[in-house]
Amino acid sequence: MAMKYWLVAALLVYSANAYSQEVKEEDLVVDWPAAKAAAAEDLRTDKTGIDKFRAASPGNLDAVGVPVLVTGTGPVRAAPRLKAQDKSYAAVYPLDGGATLSIMGTARGVALTGEANAPGELPDYQSGQFSMLDDDSEEGSPPKTREADFSFVKFGAAYTLRLTCTVEGDERCLKEDFAQSVAESLVQVGGAPQ
Secondary structure, eight states: OHHHHHHHHHHHHHHHHHHTOEEEEEEOOOOHHHHHHHHHHHHHHSHHHHHHHHHHSOSOGGGSSSOEEEEOSSSOOSOOEEEEETTEEEEEEEOGGGOEEEEEEESEEEEEESSSOOOOOOOBTTTOEEEEEOOOOOTTSOOOOOEEEEEEEETTEEEEEEEEOOSTTOGGGTSSHHHHHHHHHEEEEEOOOO
């Protein structure tokens, strides 16, 4: 009987610690010198493409408080719809086969405070973290994943590449190879400290 009360007491203490955490939104520390150096290198290697993208994009991308990354000369050649605000942006690209790619970047993050340990940091763009979403398949049946995220940190800012697939079994939403190749092709077309 004493063991039962000890277990209940331990669970109550654990629960109290978990709920004592607070969620706080905060600015991420962007390494602007590294971002500027990378932007200069991107401009040197693909000036025509970057100038063309910036001329066709609405608004001032340099007013965004996060390095604005878009696809360069890589697996995606479509023109995106772009929406930017203060310290974040999203670029949405139509892909073949009815799929879409969204690139979302932000210089804001959510931090947990309190006694419990917070989850680990996101990996950099060279390794990334691939997660399949909407996996409704039964064990042993073919996967029906419709969306996948590839999340990473670059220059201290957080980015997510979201792939949305309309064709069942589309490899772009099942394996990280496509998302990794997109991440490696990203070029910087805007962003500045605020």
